[in-house]
């Protein structure tokens with residue numbers, strides 16, 4: 001056990017032990033054909049990085065039928081021994097994974113939770129039950145699932161192999177890059193030698209050490225603090241309740257913070273805040289870890305240590321997420337502290353956002369201008385997530401002076417007064433970020449649509465994701481309520497000339513017209529689309545509303561054009 005903790009260093013954004021108590025799959029290396037031929041091949045899309053972000057992008061592109069190549073320098077999931085990182089996946093991510101066909105496996109392996117409690121000393125100072133919050137309870141996916149990140153990555157790999165279209169190249173490390181008007185050229189190093197690839201579009205999903213930042217000249221705003229943490233992933237013979245418990249001041253951790261979550265395989269993630277700038281080797285030594293666990297759970301808790309990893313974090317955001325042919329996504333675009341689970345979840349959303357746009361452009365449904373909205377939308381999200389996580393980090397490791405005074409006052413008030421509980425900040429859980437400055441959405445759009453249920457005409461249950469799959473990468477026009485003959489005619493004309501599919505969404509008493517229709521007896525679909533009464537909503541393949549309106553008129557045609565990069569092109573025959 002001792003040498004598992006031997007190679008320890010805080011060397012980067014997510015510093016962790018090099019050892020691993022988890023068994024990870026290993027994927028085969030095949031010598032790329034370019035090495036034998038000496039010719040560089042050309043691809044519409046090359047994805048660099050097979051972490052959760054790159055694999056989500058690859059899986060989404062595969063589902064849209066877009067050929068691509070994914071290059072990863074490693075031959076497994078998890079990152080260089082830091083195999084236990086993300087654990088908490090939000091409803092929006094789970095909805096994306098449902099669309100991609102990996103949700104069932106995640107739900108079977110992971111743990112659903114909705115109750116969170118926060119303690120200061122022995123007092124509960126904040127609690128929530130996400131199932132009671134209207135914003136979470138309509139989706140067919142739960143508010144959160146806890147599961148080790150590497151499981152999701154492995155499920156995505158299996159699904160990509162199943163779908164085809166995307167070639168996964170393991171042990172392929174990109175070592176150089178350049179781009180010009182014609183294409184991007186990547187130099188790739190492998191155990192069988194070096195070769196070149198050309199690409200029209202490159203997705204940089206290489207994580208927080210992205211070499212592309214330098215290659216494309218991206219500037220980065222960065223902040224690094226002295227806060228230090230140490231993870232212990234453990235099994236118990238008698239275990240605590242399946243709730244997220246956080247302590248801001250834990251009496252059993254020298255009054256510093258502690259997190260406690262259950263993940264898959266009956267493994268608990270216990271996350272301990274350490275003294276500022278503490279020595280990673282010292283805090284992760286087995287005897288020190290065991291003593292810490294015994295202080296919290298008692299000497300007789302029957303603890304088996306599965307994995308230990310000390311980490312520090314930093315906060316970073318690139319100035320732009322698109323540089324010519326390169327799209328930065330996930331940790332290569334921004335790095336946030338883990339509080340609120342905003343790292344991986346936003347990488348997943350980045351991937352889902354770009355994939356349908358690339359598919360729409362490459363399959364001739366949208367103009368290349370649509371790709372600019374990736375930066376407009378996801379950079380806004382990245383900045384928001386950096387802001388929110390920085391606030392939490394300052395609450396958990398306040399600077400001496402005003403920040404510390406504020407935290408002490410908030411905790412002391414929260415002990416007695418419910419109104420003050422909102423100031424207690426142990427992490428604002430990740431949300432589907434709204435888009436307010438996107439060229440592809442108008443002022444009525446930009447919100448995420450939950451994967452709610454409705455009835456197909458035969459009475460069977462359907463979901464928003466079923467509709468999106470049926471639309472096959474096209475936009476969906478949902479028209480709520482009975483519609484005039486003129487409006488129906490306009491919708492049919494629209495569907496005949498633009499890459500959209502139109503569906504009437506009927507209440508219990510509404511009459512079906514000539515269009516495809518579904519029934520929404522409880523109004524869940526309408527509520528999820530953020531419209532009321534007689535209205536239409538233009539839904540994108542990433543389950544975001546591009547625009548809404550009342551009358552089926554020129555405003556809808558304009559919104560469709562805008563959502564596809566401002567020009568409507570004919571579908572290829």
Ligand SMILES: Cc1cc2nc3c(=O)[nH]c(=O)nc-3n(C[C@H](O)[C@H](O)[C@H](O)COP(=O)(O)OP(=O)(O)OC[C@H]3O[C@@H](n4cnc5c(N)ncnc54)[C@H](O)[C@@H]3O)c2cc1C
Nearest residue numbers: 049051052053073086087088174206207330331343344345
């Ligand atoms: C303690 C901790 C807890 C966390 N908890 C959560 C959580 O609960 N929920 C959540 O959503 N997020 C969480 N996060 C954040 C989450 O782990 C990261 O945001 C996520 O891993 C980022 O994924 P990525 O795919 O963008 O990058 P990475 O996971 O870093 O993947 C990058 C990939 O690129 C490959 N690569 C790098 N360079 C090259 C190259 N030159 N050529 C080819 N391949 C290359 C690497 O091999 C790797 O596979 C947590 C992080 C930490 C440290």
